[in-house]
Amino acid sequence: MSDPTQIPETPLFDRERSKQGYRMNKMAMSLGKPENRAAFKADEEAFLDSYGLSAEEKAAVMARDWHRMVALGGNLFFILKIAAVDPAVMTEIGAAQAQMEHADFLKQRLGKE
Amino acid sequence: MAEIIGGVGTSHVPSIGIAIDKGLVDTPDWKPFFDGYIPGKQWMADKKPDVAVVIFNDHGNTFFLDRVPTFAVGVAESYTPVDEGWGPRAVPDFEGAVDLSWHLVDQLVDNHFDPMVCREIEVDHGLQVPMELFFGRPEHWPVKVVPIWVNTIQYPIPTPQRCWEMGKLLRKAIESFPGDERVVIMGTGGLSHQLQGSRAGFINREADQAWLDGIANDYEKYRDMTREDYVEQFGSEGAELIMWLVMRAAMDDKVELKHKHYYAPASMTGAGMVVLENA
Ligand SMILES: [Fe+2]
Numbered sequence: 519m520s521d522p523t524q525i526p527e528t529p530l531f532d533r534e535r536s537k538q539g540y541r542m543n544k545m546a547m548s549l550g551k552p553e554n555r556a557a558f559k560a561d562e563e564a565f566l567d568s569y570g571l572s573a574e575e576k577a578a579v580m581a582r583d584w585h586r587m588v589a590l591g592g593n594l595f596f597i598l599k600i601a602a603v604d605p606a607v608m609t610e611i612g613a614a615q616a617q618m619e620h621a622d623f624l625k626q627r628l629g630k631e
Numbered sequence: 632m633a634e635i636i637g638g639v640g641t642s643h644v645p646s647i648g649i650a651i652d653k654g655l656v657d658t659p660d661w662k663p664f665f666d667g668y669i670p671g672k673q674w675m676a677d678k679k680p681d682v683a684v685v686i687f688n689d690h691g692n693t694f695f696l697d698r699v700p701t702f703a704v705g706v707a708e709s710y711t712p713v714d715e716g717w718g719p720r721a722v723p724d725f726e727g728a729v730d731l732s733w734h735l736v737d738q739l740v741d742n743h744f745d746p747m748v749c750r751e752i753e754v755d756h757g758l759q760v761p762m763e764l765f766f767g768r769p770e771h772w773p774v775k776v777v778p779i780w781v782n783t784i785q786y787p788i789p790t791p792q793r794c795w796e797m798g799k800l801l802r803k804a805i806e807s808f809p810g811d812e813r814v815v816i817m818g819t820g821g822l823s824h825q826l827q828g829s830r831a832g833f834i835n836r837e838a839d840q841a842w843l844d845g846i847a848n849d850y851e852k853y854r855d856m857t858r859e860d861y862v863e864q865f866g867s868e869g870a871e872l873i874m875w876l877v878m879r880a881a882m883d884d885k886v887e888l889k890h891k892h893y894y895a896p897a898s899m900t901g902a903g904m905v906v907l908e909n910a
Contacts, residue, residue, distance in 0.1 A: 526830070527828045527829040527830035528825065528827075528828045528830050528862060528866075528867050529827055529828045529867075530786055530862065530867055531784060531785050531786060532785075532786040533786070536696055536785050540696060543691070543695075543696060544695065544696075546691075547691060547695050549716050550692060550713065550714050550715065550716055551714070552714070552718065555716070588827050588828070593691065593784065593827075594826045594827045595690040595691035595692075595784060596691040598691075598716070599691075599715070599716035601716075602715070602716030602717045603716065608646065608898050608899060609832075609898070609899060611826075612826060612831045612832050612899050613831075613832075615826065615827055615828060615829065615831035615832075616829050616830070616831045616832055617829060618832075623832055626832075627831070627832025627833070627834070627899075628832055628834065628896045628899060629834070629895070629896065630896070
């Protein structure tokens with residue numbers, strides 16, 4: 519097949535990313551259950567530790583650094599559940615991916631005035 | 632024998648469901664989007680299908696990365712909306728068309744197409760939102776469902792050509808089911824969007840419009856495109872459009888484009904639908 523991972527600025531979730539981000543994504547997936555959301559809110563660091571996240575991964579999650587989380591193998595569909603616990607707007611997360619100011623992102627990428 | 636009464640291609644963006652939940656349907660941001668679905672909803676009400684076969688992908692809500700089926704078919708009696716992190720939505724459970732589901736599984740496997748078979752499983756916005764767009768928010772859904780999941784999250788995702796083959800087989804399988812069910816087949820996902828990487832926010836309005844015009848009777852180029860072509864033209868998550876090919880392949884070679892709608896952006900996504908009937 520042609521290699522779809524080679525399109526510029528487009529990280530596809532291939533085996534390397536899936537392996538790299540497995541623990542972070544597993545932690546985020548668990549936030550689909552209310553008891554895990556409560557545990558995350560009560561003591562976030564302990565919760566992240568219980569999933570074995572590295573220091574780097576923990577720092578990215580705790581800073582809500584959406585760009586860094588994806589760089590470390592996070593897949594947006596899993597890590598979006600963090601935005602359900604600690605609300606963030608989808609377009610803000612998008613702007614963080616593009617490393618743009620939110621207003622510029624809305625205008626330049628989405629064509630909104 | 633069961634009959635395919637039409638095919639629908641539609642977006643399944645989660646923000647659509649949230650907009651319905653929050654009562655935002657008539658706000659300036661959303662009204663033009665929802666208004667465009669009125670003819671589709673009317674078509675569905677007039678056609679009165681008994682079963683909806685819904686082709687969609689899970690978005691890290693039901694399947695984790697511990698097991699990733701390339702294709703999966705539901706054979707459950709009922710499907711509950713899954714908690715995607717925000718708690719349960721006020722969406723009724725979906726009743727399964729159990730006998731048809733098992734028949735499709737039999738036929739697929741007999742014809743060397745081997746999906747995972749799911750007896751107890753929840754469904755995410757990929758199935759919920761298309762149902763809400765075409766059936767509203769009734770107390771009970773007027774159709775039973777057969778959910779069919781396609782992996783579009785972890786590579787390798789299936790090729791567009793394999794999705795096409797699945798649609799061809801599904802048609803044969805549906806039309807060989809001993810019953811008089813009226814079946815609508817729904818291909819969902821897209822249109823152009825990208826949520827990750829520095830190209831995030833990518834929307835290709837031209838490609839989306841061409842898709843909505845072409846998927847009816849100029850489908851060959853879409854059937855023959857590579858996954859890479861899909862990602863390039865429609866964005867990394869816009870590659871979900873390969874699931875519309877399953878629906879399209881289940882229809883006649885020539886179809887009538889009954890309804891079409893496009894709106895962008897819905898959240899970060901080009902959004903819209905087509906309604907097709909065999910000509
Ligand atoms: Fe999707």
